[in-house]
Amino acid sequence: AAAARALEDFPALIREFEALRGTIPTFEAALRAEKEPGT
Template sequence: MATDPVPQIEEAIGLWTGVQCPNEAGRRGLEDFCALIKEFEALRGTMVFEDEPATFEAALRAEAEPEA
C-alpha cells in the first residue's frame, strides 16, 4: 500500500460514528487492516449476485443430518 491509510481511516471513523481512537491499541489495530484488505482482495469474485445472509439458515437446515 503506497500511503499509510491509518490517518484516513481514523478520520472516516470519526465522521461516520463520532468515535475517536481511544489509545495506541486502537491505532495498532487499524494498521492490521492492510492485511485484512488483502485478504478481501483474494476473495473478490467469489460472492455471487444471489448470495444474501438468509441463505445461512437455509443451509443449516439443508445440511442437517437426516436422523438429527
C-alpha cells in the first residue's frame, strides 16, 4: 500500500486519529507554565 474484537475498534481509532490532521517545542514544561498561582 477477544483480541479480534478489540481490533474491530481500530478503524474507528484510525478515523479519529486522521480527523485530527491540521487541527492541533514538553509536557513537564507546560505543567509548570500553567501552574495554579502561588504554588
